[in-house]
Structures are given as C-alpha cells and as structure tokens.
Amino acid sequence: xxxxxxxxxxxxxxxxxxxxxxxxxxxxxxxxxxxxxxxxxxxxxxxxxxxxxxxxxxxxxxxxxxxxxxxxxxxxxxxxxxxxxxxxxxxxxxxxxxxxxxxxxxxxxxxxxxxxxxxxxxxxxxxxxxxxxxxxxxxxxxxxxxxxxxxxxxxxxxxxxxxxxxxxxxxxxxxxxxxxxxxxxxxxxxxxxxxxxxxxxxxxxxxxxxxxxxxxxxxxxxxxxxxxxxxxxxxxxxxxxxxxxxxx
Amino acid sequence: xxxxxxxxxxxxxxxxxxxxxxxxxxxxxxxxxxxxxxxxxxxxxxxxxxxxxxxxxxxxxxxxxxxxxxxxxxxxxxxxxxxxxxxxxxxxxxxxxxxxxxxxxxxxxxxxxxxxxxxxxxxxxxxxxxxxxxxxxxxxxxxxxxxxxxxxxxxxxxxxxxxxxxxxxxxxxxxxxxxxxxxxxxxxxxxxxxxxxxxxxxxxxxxxxxxxxxxxxxxxxxxxxxxxxxxxxxxxxxxxxxxxxxxxxxxxxxxxxxxxxxxxxxxxxxxxxxxxxxxxxxxxxxxxxxxxxxxxxxxxxxxxxxxxxxxxxxxxxxxxxxxxxxxxxxxxxxxxxxxxxxxxxxxxxxxxxxxxxxxxxxxxxxxxxxxxxxxxxxxxxxxxxxxxxxxxxxxxxxxxxxxxxxxxxxxxxxxxxxxxxxxxxxxxxxxxxxxxxxxxxxxxx
Ligand SMILES: Nc1ncnc2c1ncn2[C@@H]1O[C@H](COP(=O)(O)OP(=O)(O)OP(=O)(O)O)[C@@H](O)[C@H]1O
Ligand SMILES: [Mg+2]
Numbered sequence: 001x002x003x004x005x006x007x008x009x010x011x012x013x014x015x016x017x018x019x020x021x022x023x024x025x026x027x028x029x030x031x032x033x034x035x036x037x038x039x040x041x042x043x044x045x046x047x048x049x050x051x052x053x054x055x056x057x058x059x060x061x062x063x064x065x066x067x068x069x070x071x072x073x074x075x076x077x078x079x080x081x082x083x084x085x086x087x088x089x090x091x092x093x094x095x096x097x098x099x100x101x102x103x104x105x106x107x108x109x110x111x112x113x114x115x116x117x118x119x120x121x122x123x124x125x126x127x128x129x130x131x132x133x134x135x136x137x138x139x140x141x142x143x144x145x146x147x148x149x150x151x152x153x154x155x156x157x158x159x160x161x162x163x164x165x166x167x168x169x170x171x172x173x174x175x176x177x178x179x180x181x182x183x184x185x186x187x188x189x190x191x192x193x194x195x196x197x198x199x200x201x202x203x204x205x206x207x208x209x210x211x212x213x214x215x216x217x218x219x220x221x222x223x224x225x226x227x228x229x230x231x232x233x234x235x236x237x238x239x240x241x242x243x244x245x246x247x248x
Numbered sequence: 249x250x251x252x253x254x255x256x257x258x259x260x261x262x263x264x265x266x267x268x269x270x271x272x273x274x275x276x277x278x279x280x281x282x283x284x285x286x287x288x289x290x291x292x293x294x295x296x297x298x299x300x301x302x303x304x305x306x307x308x309x310x311x312x313x314x315x316x317x318x319x320x321x322x323x324x325x326x327x328x329x330x331x332x333x334x335x336x337x338x339x340x341x342x343x344x345x346x347x348x349x350x351x352x353x354x355x356x357x358x359x360x361x362x363x364x365x366x367x368x369x370x371x372x373x374x375x376x377x378x379x380x381x382x383x384x385x386x387x388x389x390x391x392x393x394x395x396x397x398x399x400x401x402x403x404x405x406x407x408x409x410x411x412x413x414x415x416x417x418x419x420x421x422x423x424x425x426x427x428x429x430x431x432x433x434x435x436x437x438x439x440x441x442x443x444x445x446x447x448x449x450x451x452x453x454x455x456x457x458x459x460x461x462x463x464x465x466x467x468x469x470x471x472x473x474x475x476x477x478x479x480x481x482x483x484x485x486x487x488x489x490x491x492x493x494x495x496x497x498x499x500x501x502x503x504x505x506x507x508x509x510x511x512x513x514x515x516x517x518x519x520x521x522x523x524x525x526x527x528x529x530x531x532x533x534x535x536x537x538x539x540x541x542x543x544x545x546x547x548x549x550x551x552x553x554x555x556x557x558x559x560x561x562x563x564x565x566x567x568x569x570x571x572x573x574x575x576x577x578x579x580x581x582x583x584x585x586x587x588x589x590x591x592x593x594x595x596x597x598x599x600x601x602x603x604x605x606x607x608x609x610x611x612x613x614x615x616x617x618x619x620x621x622x623x624x625x626x627x628x629x630x631x632x633x634x635x636x637x638x639x640x641x642x643x644x645x646x647x648x649x650x651x652x653x654x655x656x657x658x659x660x661x662x663x664x665x666x667x668x669x670x671x672x673x674x675x676x677x678x679x680x681x682x683x684x685x686x687x688x689x690x691x692x693x
Contacts, residue, residue, distance in 0.1 A: 090549055
C-alpha cells in the first residue's frame with residue numbers, strides 16, 4: 001500500500017535520513033521505532049509532504065506521491081496526525097472534528113457520531129475548546145479529526161508522548177480498533193515494547209537508517225532491540241503500566 | 249384577514265417603505281435650523297421628466313417600488329436555495345428572546361441615526377468629510393480585517409491597492425495624462441468593477457510569491473510595495489500626473505434611467521457609500537461563516553494542522569490578500585470619484601497604519617468591532633477637523649489617537665468589541681496555550 005524507497009532528507013547541512021526504505025501493507029499496523037533524533041518524525045514529515053525528500057521515492061497504492069504537497073494528501077486517502085497533537089485550540093471539540101472533514105463532499109454527520117462512539121469522552125466535551133482539553137483528550141481529538149477524512153492510511157507520530165500509562169493503553173486500543181475498522185496504520189513510537197505488542201511489523205531507525213526490520217513479535221524478543229530500546233525494562237512480563245513514557 | 253393577505257400586505261408595505269426611503273436618501277439635504285425640510289422636499293419637490301411624463305419625485309420612486317414588487321414575485325416563484333445559504337445573516341434576528349431584541353433594536357437605532365445624519369448636518373464639508381473619512385474607512389477597515397483579522401497576515405502596503413483603485417478610476421474616466429482604455433471615457437461608476445478586478449489581480453500577483461514568507465517578512469514586502477506605489481505615483485508624472493494630482497476633475501457618480509438623471513451630491517454619496525458598507529458587511533458575514541472563513545481560522549490557529557486536514561494555506565492566504573486588496577481598490581475608486589482628484593500625497597504609509605489602527609482598535613476579526621472602531625476613531629478625526637479646540641493643530645490628531653490606542657492595548661487588548669474567538673486566542677496565547685506564536689502576525693511555530 002505504502003512503499004518508501006531510499007528516501008533521503010536533509011535539513012540544510014544535516015542529513016536526517018540517509019536512504020530509508022520500508023513498506024506498509026494494507027490492513028497492517030506498522031511501527032517505526034528509534035531513539036530521539038533517529039529520524040522518525042522526519043520520516044513522517046517526509047511522507048506527509050511537510051518536508052520534501054531530496055532523493056528517493058514514495059508510492060501510495062501504486063502511485064508516486066514523492067512530490068505531493070501536504071494539503072493534497074488527505075484527498076488521496078492519507079491522514080497525518082502530526083507530532084505534538086496539533087488540534088485547533090480555539091475551536092470546540094466538535095468544530096475540530098468537523099474541520100477534519102474539510103476536503104470531503106457531502107455530509108459527515110454519521111462519521112461524527114462514529115467518532116463520538118469511538119471516543120465517548122469527546123462527546124461529553126463536544127462544546128469545550130480544544131485548547132482546554134487534557135493531553136490525552138487532545139490526542140484522541142487529533143486522531144478523531146484525522147479519521148474524519150475517512151483515510152485508508154493513517155500516520156501517527158508518537159501518540160503516546162507525555163501521556164499517563166492508562167491513557168496510553170486506551171490510545172493503543174483505539175489504534176487497534178482503527179485497523180480493525182479497515183484503516184492501515186503507520187505509527188511512530190518511542191514506547192517500543194508497547195508499540196511492538198500492538199503492531200504487526202516494525203522497523204528500527206538509527207541515525208537516519210533502517211537498522212532492523214521484522215515482524216513485531218520477533219523484534220520484541222530481538223536482543224538488539226531489547227538492549228537498546230527496552231533496556232530499562234527489567235522484565236517483559238511487567239504490565240504496561242510500569243513503563244514511564246519518555247517525554248521529550 | 250387571512251395569512252396570505254397579511255403576507256401580501258406586508259410585502260407591499262415594505263416595498264413602499266423602501267421607495268419612501270430612497271426618496272429621502274436621494275432628496276435634498278436638510279439644514280440645522282430646519283431639519284425636516286429635507287424630508288418634506290424629498291417628496292414634494294417636482295423633479296424631472298420620467299420618460300414622457302413629468303413626474304414628481306415620489307411618483308418615480310413608487311413606480312420603482314411596483315417594478316421591484318413584480319420582480320420579487322418572479323424571484324420567489326423561481327425557488328429558494330438562497331435562504332439556506334444566507335441563514336447566518338438572520339441568526340441574530342431569528343434568535344430567541346433577549347438576543348433577538350438586542351440585535352433588532354441595535355440595527356434599528358443604527359439605521360435611524362444613519363438615516364438622519366445628513367439631514368441634521370447642513371455643512372457640506374462635514375457631510376463629505378463623513379463620507380470620505382468615516383464611511384470609506386469603515387469599508388477599508390473591513391477589507392483589511394479579512395487580511396489581518398481572519399487570515400492573520402500583516403499587510404502594511406494596503407494603501408498601494410487603494411492608490412491603484414483610485415488611478416484606475418482616473419484612467420477609465422480619461423483623467424490621466426495617458427490615454428483612456430476606451431475611445432469614450434466611461435463613467436466613474438463603470439470604473440468600479442474594473443478597479444476591483446485590477447486590485448484583485450495586483451493582490452494575487454503580489455501575494456502569490458510573498459505569502460510563503462513568514463509574518464515579519466511579509467510585513468516588510470508589503471511595506472515596500474506601498475512605498476513603490478507611492479514613488480511611482482509621485483514620479484511617473486506622465487502617467488499619473490505626479491504630485492499635482494490628476495486633472496481635470498473625475499466626474500461624480502451619476503445615475504440615469506429613462507429621462508431621469510441623478511447626480512450624486514454629498515447626500516447621495518453618503519447614502520450610496522453607506523449602502524456599500526451594508527453590502528460589504530453582508531458579504532463578509534457570509535464569508536466569515538463559509539468554508540473559506542473556517543479555513544482561515546484553521547490556518548491562523550495552526551498551519552501544520554490545517555495542512556494535515558487538506559487545507560492549502562497558500563491558496564487561502566492569497567485569497568484573503570486579494571479580497572483585502574480589492575476592497576481597498578474599491579474604496580479608492582469610490583473616493584476618487586467623490587473627491588474628484590487623486591493626489592499621491594494621500595498614499596503615504598500613514599494611510600495603511602491608520603486603517604490597521606482601526607482594525608486593531610475595533611477588534612481584529614470582529615466585523616461589528618471594526619465597524620464601531622472605525623466610526624468612533626474616524627468620527628473623532630472629522631469632529632476635530634471641523635471643531636478644533638483652541639490651540640489644536642491638525643497633526644495633533646495622531647498624538648491623541650496614539651494615546652487612545654495605548655489605553656486600549658492596556659485595558660482592552662482584544663479591541664473595542666472583540667470577536668469571541670480572537671479574544672480567546674489572545675488570552676490563551678498569554679497563557680502559552682496553543683501554537684499561536686505571535687498574536688498580530690498570526691505566525692505559527
Ligand atoms: N527542522 C529541522 N532543522 C534541522 N534539523 C532538524 C530539523 N528537524 C529535525 N532535525 C534533525 O533531524 C534529526 C531527526 O529528527 P527527528 O525529529 O526526525 O527525530 P525523531 O526520531 O522524531 O526524534 P524524537 O523521538 O525526539 O521525536 C535530528 O538530528 C534532528 O536534530
Ligand atoms: Mg519525533
């Protein structure tokens with residue numbers, strides 16, 4: 001469905017991605033892992049057209065989207081939830097969701113109801129301003145807004161960032177639900193163990209290169225992954241709630 | 249009486265009321281000592297030949313009312329559709345209870361005051377001062393509000409478009425040293441749409457490459473644009489007439505129908521421009537709540553998020569910029585025909601700053617605020633011009649306005665009547681909520 005080949009991205013003199021390649025198949029959850037500065041956000045920004053790739057190729061459903069602009073993606077069927085849950089702070093929850101349907105023609109009332117079914121908390125807060133929501137609620141709103149465009153692929157950049165463990169669990173359950181609803185998911189995470197438990201496959205980025213690519217359950221037990229990304233964890237059997245999300 | 253009859257009766261009455269209104273609006277001015285005289289003469293004065301008939305003014309207008317009534321019946325039969333799209337205009341009037349009463353009475357009071365002003369002021373200088381310094385500035389401020397208040401772009405070259413609008417009018421009417429585009433110079437009324445198109449194009453041409461720039465760079469580019477236009481209008485003497493201004497006088501608007509001719513004098517201009525103000529308000533109110541308006545809000549609040557949901561920021565910024573530009577050009581065209589001369593000295597940076605001040609003073613993004621802010625500030629300016637306190641000099645005005653603005657920024661930072669959303673943005677930005685980096689520039693991350 002999505003195929004990235006040898007993508008190179010530079011920020012001035014700094015090369016953030018040195019030829020990254022990976023693939024996402026329809027119906028999968030794929031996770032991109034990596035330490036701070038590995039190039040995860042850069043990859044998503046490149047995919048979503050916010051930053052152009054200097055070399056390489058991105059294909060979506062067989063179509064070259066390397067040069068497609070950020071605002072053109074949503075009508076192609078890709079939704080991007082940028083890092084830092086950028087909701088519209090002075091719009092109400094409902095207005096935020098409605099804005100998500102901006103490129104769609106026709107009515108979206110049904111989808112609005114679907115979002116409220118998926119995120120009951122947003123229904124309670126529908127008249128509240130986005131900026132006054134808690135971090136977790138904002139993340140849900142950002143995801144809900146992205147889903148309003150009825151994407152076939154959704155890109156999530158660190159949805160668990162800075163959230164309490166209980167909320168993270170909830171967000172991850174929702175991600176699974178999104179996939180079950182027929183939308184393919186590419187999720188960037190630092191929270192490696194949880195992301196790998198959720199995902200079908202994973203890629204590990206290091207200094208702008210893919211260093212590991214495998215099925216998620218294999219990566220989860222891979223000694224290299226365990227050493228670098230799960231190193232702080234004493235035992236894999238620990239419930240997720242013992243994890244401290246590494247903020248930025 | 250059956251409901252149907254009542255509806256009919258209401259329609260008839262409202263049309264004849266409108267005819268009477270137009271009679272008053274186009275009638276002679278009153279005077280301080282006999283304000284009613286203007287009103288009575290509006291009806292009684294024998295006026296003109298209407299086709300073959302010699303008719304009194306009121307007969308002419310009532311004939312128009314009948315025609316309008318017929319047209320309206322046809323329009324109704326041809327279906328609705330407009331109703332749904334203009335729902336936002338009736339919001340206040342159809343709201344329940346107290347809000348409705350407030351809106352209604354506010355509109356009635358404003359309309360009545362506006363209607364009687366030219367009949368209570370007999371000084372023609374003040375009358376035309378109100379038109380060119382207050383009403384025209386309301387339109388100008390409403391246009392800049394689209395750019396600054398809604399799209400969050402700082403435009404310091406607003407005057408450039410005003411100048412282009414004015415010169416296009418002079419050109420179309422054959423008042424420039426260069427030849428008019430048509431063999432027969434057209435009327436200044438016909439110059440209006442041309443001025444709008446030209447300035448809109450100028451807005452697109454200037455905006456498309458520069459609106460990629462971030463807030464402060466954009467301000468500098470637009471500032472430069474305004475100055476370039478000023479230099480051109482001063483120095484391109486064989487095109488613009490230079491600092492001496494255009495020559496001969498640009499004709500005032502005239503209106504001809506049948507054998508009827510109406511030359512817009514001070515009162516005529518007053519009501520005409522007031523009418524333009526109303527049209528501008530209606531259009532912008534629709535715009536504010538349209539898809540485009542929502543896109544502007546989204547871009548202002550978070551440009552990256554706006555892009556991620558499929559909004560092309562550049563497209564909507566250029567749109568806002570071009571709309572602002574064309575409104576400025578429109579005001580330039582109207583004012584040029586009213587004053588009759590286009591002088592480069594009008595087009596200084598101060599002009600742009602003046603209009604920007606009105607927008608900030610009234611409340612960025614708020615139509616009502618911008619209107620009242622402009623009326624108040626510009627009203628004070630006109631008042632001081634005609635009734636200067638002893639020792640007052642014309643340039644003192646800016647000192648007073650500056651002080652007023654500083655007070656406002658301290659006590660009402662969001663403006664006189666802020667828009668609800670804008671006020672929240674400002675206070676939230678103070679608390680560090682949201683991505684709004686700079687309130688005025690609307691610059692993001
Ligand atoms: N706008 C920018 N200008 C210059 N360098 C940048 C820019 N954005 C990112 N970088 C650099 O590119 C590299 C990759 O950054 P990126 O944001 O993709 O990392 P990340 O994997 O998302 O990290 P994190 O987990 O902290 O979000 C880093 O070295 C970063 O400093
Ligand atoms: Mg990142």
